[in-house]
Amino acid sequence: MKRTIGEYLVVDGLNGKEVIRCKKCDYMFCPITENYKNHTLIREVPLNSLGDGYAKTERFCFREFFCPGCATLLWVDMVQKDLPILDDHVLR
Amino acid sequence: MTTLKLELDPISFEIMSHRMWQITYEMAQTIVKVSGSVVSTEARDYMTTLYDSEGNCLVTGVGVTLHGATGTLGLKHIISKFSKNPGICDGDAWMINDTDICSTHHPDVYIFTPIFYREELVGWSGTMTHMGDVGSIDPGGFCPNAREIYHEGFRIRGIKIAEKGEIRPDLEYTILGMSRDPGMLGLDLRAQIAAGATAKRRVHETIREFGIDRFRKLRTDMLAYSEIRLRSRLKELPDGTWRTIEYWEDDGATDKIYRCTLAMTKEGDSLTFDYTGTSEQAPTFINCAKGAARGGVFTAVATLLGYDMPWNEGLMNCVKLIIPEGTVISATIPVPRSMGSIGGHLLCQDCAVITISEMLLSSGIDNYRRDASAQWCTSVPCQTIAGINQRGDYAVTLIMDCLGGGMGARCYADGVDVAAMFVIPETLLPNVERMEFMFPILYLYRREGMDTGGPGMYRGGTADEWAITPHDARQGKIDLVGYGFGNEAAIGPGIYGGYPAATWQNAVVSGSDINERIREGNVPRNLKELKGTHKVMRAQFTTDFHTNDVFYIHECGGGGYGDPIDREPDLVLKDVINKRVSLKAAKRIYGVIIDLQNLQVDQKKTDQERNLIRNTRRKTSKKVGG
Numbered sequence: 253m254k255r256t257i258g259e260y261l262v263v264d265g266l267n268g269k270e271v272i273r274c275k276k277c278d279y280m281f282c283p284i285t286e287n288y289k290n291h292t293l294i295r296e297v298p299l300n301s302l303g304d305g306y307a308k309t310e311r312f313c314f315r316e317f318f319c320p321g322c323a324t325l326l327w328v329d330m331v332q333k334d335l336p337i338l339d340d341h342v343l344r
Numbered sequence: 345m346t347t348l349k350l351e352l353d354p355i356s357f358e359i360m361s362h363r364m365w366q367i368t369y370e371m372a373q374t375i376v377k378v379s380g381s382v383v384s385t386e387a388r389d390y391m392t393t394l395y396d397s398e399g400n401c402l403v404t405g406v407g408v409t410l411h412g413a414t415g416t417l418g419l420k421h422i423i424s425k426f427s428k429n430p431g432i433c434d435g436d437a438w439m440i441n442d443t444d445i446c447s448t449h450h451p452d453v454y455i456f457t458p459i460f461y462r463e464e465l466v467g468w469s470g471t472m473t474h475m476g477d478v479g480s481i482d483p484g485g486f487c488p489n490a491r492e493i494y495h496e497g498f499r500i501r502g503i504k505i506a507e508k509g510e511i512r513p514d515l516e517y518t519i520l521g522m523s524r525d526p527g528m529l530g531l532d533l534r535a536q537i538a539a540g541a542t543a544k545r546r547v548h549e550t551i552r553e554f555g556i557d558r559f560r561k562l563r564t565d566m567l568a569y570s571e572i573r574l575r576s577r578l579k580e581l582p583d584g585t586w587r588t589i590e591y592w593e594d595d596g597a598t599d600k601i602y603r604c605t606l607a608m609t610k611e612g613d614s615l616t617f618d619y620t621g622t623s624e625q626a627p628t629f630i631n632c633a634k635g636a637a638r639g640g641v642f643t644a645v646a647t648l649l650g651y652d653m654p655w656n657e658g659l660m661n662c663v664k665l666i667i668p669e670g671t672v673i674s675a676t677i678p679v680p681r682s683m684g685s686i687g688g689h690l691l692c693q694d695c696a697v698i699t700i701s702e703m704l705l706s707s708g709i710d711n712y713r714r715d716a717s718a719q720w721c722t723s724v725p726c727q728t729i730a731g732i733n734q735r736g737d738y739a740v741t742l743i744m745d746c747l748g749g750g751m752g753a754r755c756y757a758d759g760v761d762v763a764a765m766f767v768i769p770e771t772l773l774p775n776v777e778r779m780e781f782m783f784p785i786l787y788l789y790r791r792e793g794m795d796t797g798g799p800g801m802y803r804g805g806t807a808d809e810w811a812i813t814p815h816d817a818r819q820g821k822i823d824l825v826g827y828g829f830g831n832e833a834a835i836g837p838g839i840y841g842g843y844p845a846a847t848w849q850n851a852v853v854s855g856s857d858i859n860e861r862i863r864e865g866n867v868p869r870n871l872k873e874l875k876g877t878h879k880v881m882r883a884q885f886t887t888d889f890h891t892n893d894v895f896y897i898h899e900c901g902g903g904g905y906g907d908p909i910d911r912e913p914d915l916v917l918k919d920v921i922n923k924r925v926s927l928k929a930a931k932r933i934y935g936v937i938i939d940l941q942n943l944q945v946d947q948k949k950t951d952q953e954r955n956l957i958r959n960t961r962r963k964t965s966k967k968v969g970g
Contacts, residue, residue, distance in 0.1 A: 255708045256706075257705070259705075259801070260841065293961070293965035293966065294966060295964050299834050302799065305846035306834055306847050307832045322958075323958040325961070328844065330591075330833060330844050332603070332833075335589075338587055340588060340702065342585040343584040
């Protein structure tokens with residue numbers, strides 16, 4: 253059985269190695285040893301793009317990560333602008 | 345699986361350990377019945393705990409979970425410092441609130457009571473209440489104006505406040521003299537001492553019923569039980585490292601952004617929480633000391649991983665902490681830290697909650713996945729009001745409406761609306777009538793705030809919003825102090841495609857027409873209806889709050905789970921009908937088009953809108969480095 257990471261990612265076997273795929277469309281991101289976020293589509297948007305309930309600020313933004321295959325929103329980081337992409341999962 | 349071998353037989357263990365837990369509940373009831381403070385009696389901002397004779401937490405009960413891990417630091421300090429001189433005796437009660445030793449901030453005052461049985465010290469009870477005022481530079485104890493710990497109120501490093509069963513009048517007189525509100529402080533102090541008496545009586549009854557030998561074994565067993573069970577659970581979960589970052593965007597003095605950085609590593613049956621990379625300590629009160637950071641990790645571990653076992657030091661035996669000194673989460677003397685309870689401590693906790701949740705959601709085990717959640721109302725913007733009340737007395741309190749934040753969404757359900765703080769699961773919002781009775785304020789409204797929960801396939805819980813005005817304030821004004829973080833940075837993270845909750849927002853309308861409108865029976869339903877000068881406040885502020893002024897805030901909701909365009913359209917419709925999500929957000933974020941005339945989802949247009957959102961995502965995003 254494929255191991256699920258969160259809602260949309262699964263760990264699958266490929267040529268004897270473990271890779272991360274999209275659970276919805278089977279898109280293959282990368283080997284499990286890499287940061288899947290570096291293999292997604294990325295968009296940075298202002299916080300208040302979600303509505304007036306969010307602050308109008310230029311110091312922070314939402315960094316959205318989409319599946320290149322099905323455009324599912326996989327993860328959202330609220331980040332200080334210009335910080336590098338956070339590698340938030342290192343599974344063994 | 346790790347073998348669980350106890351000294352007591354299983355039935356005796358279950359009965360006796362649950363008895364200990366039940367005693368902490370009764371201690372809490374004692375506090376509620378004796379204290380007069382809304383913070384203690386309604387918001388439940390207290391802690392009740394039983395310890396072994398060496399100061400190890402055996403079980404912490406209801407109240408503020410973090411104190412299960414911080415109280416033990418204070419008690420061990422007292423035991424090591426004062427056991428020989430002046431000595432620890434039956435009938436003592438010991439008081440401590442020093443943030444450099446144990447407390448999150450000075451208003452959180454601990455009272456520890458030794459429990460002797462036939463002249464043998466068999467354990468301790470401990471309680472904490474958040475006292476209304478401890479004589480700090482700003483009323484109430486959260487101090488935007490503090491620049492040193494010495495501005496943050498009385499700092500007690502261990503005194504014998506009671507001996508031979510009696511409060512020492514010289515010390516009580518001195519301590520109450522340092523508070524702006526000695527009456528309420530005196531009640532809290534007596535409530536805690538009374539709770540200690542309750543604990544002593546009940547522990548004696550337990551020993552008489554089961555015998556002292558079995559009681560001694562219970563101490564070892566309770567610690568071992570929690571440790572072994574947690575280690576066993578950890579072995580079932582995947583190994584790995586999970587990272588997250590949280591932010592403080594306002595220290596009240598500069599425009600610097602501070603970061604709390606966590607890498608949590610789970611290996612085998614242990615967890616390491618490494619906060620290396622966290623920002624240097626701030627010159628203002630947003631810091632916490634190392635003990636409070638420990639408390640934050642304890643809360644996350646106990647709640648998410650140890651919910652079905654006694655919350656005690658056995659859990660922390662499975663945990664390694666790396667908390668660099670001189671950072672915002674391990675402040676050194678003389679740096680202030682009076683926002684420690686909702687500042688540094690809370691960010692440590694929140695980082696731990698997210699990383700543990702990610703681990704649980706990667707486990708592939710349904711039961712564990714369901715225990716995880718996106719972030720609960722991370723930021724807890726609080727306010728203190730202080731001044732002469734309608735009876736001519738000085739009154740000061742936290743406005744505990746800050747506890748009405750939203751719960752984080754889960755992988756199978758929305759977060760609970762207006763839930764509680766993660767760290768005080770049994771909290772209540774204080775009764776409005778009682779607040780108006782005790783303090784010179786009038787509530788204009790208190791309700792659930794629309795669009796406050798983080799969007800997601802499962803939505804984060806909504807937060808409350810409320811507005812107050814001074815009412816019958818004898819001096820025509822009172823003090824209003826505000827503090828928190830998260831009104832610029834959206835720090836209630838969502839998880840796996842869910843968005844963070846909305847940033848909280850506050851404002852003061854000065855010189856408004858509120859009293860005219862009240863006289864006319866035309867109470868405003870939102871701030872925009874008011875005449876006057878509208879000013880958005882920064883996160884940390886102190887201001888005079890005059891008659892005719894209005895203060896408004898919406899608190900922080902919970903983070904969302906999953907992609908919002910995967911949310912069942914009917915759930916979005918329900919949210920719109922219940923005013924939890926606006927029509928605008930339903931379309932823009934969820935891609936759901938609602939036929940308002942028939943109050944139903946237009947499925948065809950919804951499918952089109954969602955496809956449009958997917959296409960827009962493809963067009964407006966890029967590959968890394970692209």
